[in-house]
Amino acid sequence: MAKRSPEDQLVARISRGFPALREAGLRLGSGDDAALWQPLPGYETVLTSDWFLEGSHFLREKHPAESVGWKCLARAASDIAAMGGAPRCFLLNLAIPASHTGRWLDEFLEGLRRAAKFLRCSMAGGDTTRNERILINVTVVGELAKGRAILRSEARDGDLLFVSGTLGEAEWGLRKLREGKAHARPLSTTLRKHLYPEPRIALGSWLAKHRLATAMMDLSDGLSTDLTRLCEASNVGALVEERAVPLAEGVPRHEALRLGLHGGDDYELLFTASPKQVRRLPRRFHGLPLTAIGVITREKKIVLLKADASLVPLQPSGWDPFRK
């Protein structure tokens, strides 16, 4: 038999060391033309894809390869959490320079495998090719009990608006990284949240299982931008109370509010709950704070109630690759 081609050798190396196929519902994983998958009986399939591109989403010289591996999967899995689902398997699409098939790839795979174990998510395949810049696209496949998905479009006038965790840390972590403080150990909380975000799978699943939220999405592009999306999908508005937004510790006070309102990459959950549901929500979910930051309104505007009691429009000012 002729020797395996270089591409096939690489694919074999990439596919090793992930959680077992069978536990993920995979009858067939990498190595054939396609994977074969099915969810548990009574469950439906949740599908999402995300770009993770050198230059746009990470910097080759600044981001450790291990973080690139962790984060490309974690951020895509966050979209599954945002529906109330659980990730089960993923397709990795990777394009790298030939110079990066050695140590960089090993460290990248180390981070990816750690994330896959953390998320209990198996590898179902993907596509590997060569490119001068590092390009990553991840498709995550999850499952969710039929009819239990929490959509963006179901927020109603009078619902309360919640976020999990604290906001603004990840963007502050990015700034520190740009200043060259990436490899400091132990990692600060802000850096860790930027480099190794933990999607809120358990919280999302729990809210869906107990029907405790009317609408939900994850915060990837900043509260102001993502809340605008949720309100548009639900055909409602919102009032956000500035003082209620849970800001990150470890971010200087003069920056904290701006980063909390507009900073991206936090992967916390933004959700709405009816007054009846609110009574059943704890203040913390396994230690993670759940904070009411405002209310859904009939008037289709998003306004910020400032600390001085004035009302100002909250413009979407998070990350948008096509904004001029």
Place this chain on the structure above:
Amino acid sequence: MAKRSPEDQLVARISRGFPALREAGLRLGSGDDAALWQPLPGYETVLTSDWFLEGSHFLREKHPAESVGWKCLARAASDIAAMGGAPRCFLLNLAIPASHTGRWLDEFLEGLRRAAKFLRCSMAGGDTTRNERILINVTVVGELAKGRAILRSEARDGDLLFVSGTLGEAEWGLRKLREGKAHARPLSTTLRKHLYPEPRIALGSWLAKHRLATAMMDLSDGLSTDLTRLCEASNVGALVEERAVPLAEGVPRHEALRLGLHGGDDYELLFTASPKQVRRLPRRFHGLPLTAIGVITREKKIVLLKADASLVPLQPSGWDPFRK
């Protein structure tokens, strides 16, 4: 309500005009964090992803945008055909320069929509961002009656080896395109096969439904490279009869054999059938020739029986991005 962000406007424009969600098994398509999908009862899910990158897989100045749109979906769907499945929906991951959000994008979407209709495949979402070079990754989700998938790994000693259609046209079409004959109308057969390949969905499904093949894959990187993969997965070898390989008309004779053995991008099906199955195979399937080109052998070598009756090793010499 604040105006939709530029990215959201673009996503809304991209999502329009595809086959209806419900017919594709989608309860929710684009516009939320993730899509919700389920196959028909008794079916399992088939998953595959493919890169389609400017510079590697197409040339911005040479390939019409409409072909880029058609081909990025068609070639990914070919992997579903290769299992015996039917494509149902897809996730489009698109990164384009701001300069390409106008006419280029319209033509790209025109080609993509035509392919989606042809393949009866609906849009389930994806991710859109900006990049200087055009980057595309497509995940296709298909379905297949449980237990009927045809894998690469089930070819057995004594099985006959078949290909659909003719081989080598697509690579010859690419060469013509490079020479600047892309926009000639009407398109020649070779150019059409390169620009608008038609994955063999109906044939793949039919072979799976009637259990008429032991192993199968699609030909994307060239017969010599892909047959090596099938043999390795099945732990067998093969003998290919040079004179039996169905070469393309319209390719000059001195080039035809090399292109037929090693040329990529044909998206025909390569499959094996036991002697018992062979009797039930027609010579043509809805007009598409099915040709026996050799036999599976116990000895793990791939050999070519030349026209002069000599035997030579058939080395994998198709496309490999990592070959030096």
